[in-house]
Amino acid sequence: MKLVAGAVLLLSAEQAYAHSHMVHFPYSQSASQVLLPASAALSIVGILMLIWGLVTEIRSPAKP
16 A cells, blocks of 8 residues: 555656646746646655655565
């Protein structure tokens, strides 16, 4: 579940980054001031969740 949560957070970080560049003139600067830090924070949390999920949810190989 941690892997899925990390992937969703990374996807939302990508969407925040993309939307920060798609906003047009009157609101472009204020949108970038909000969405770029949000994208960075979501990326960091998403990567940490993925790493945590990989470390804790990897199953040991089956013994023959």
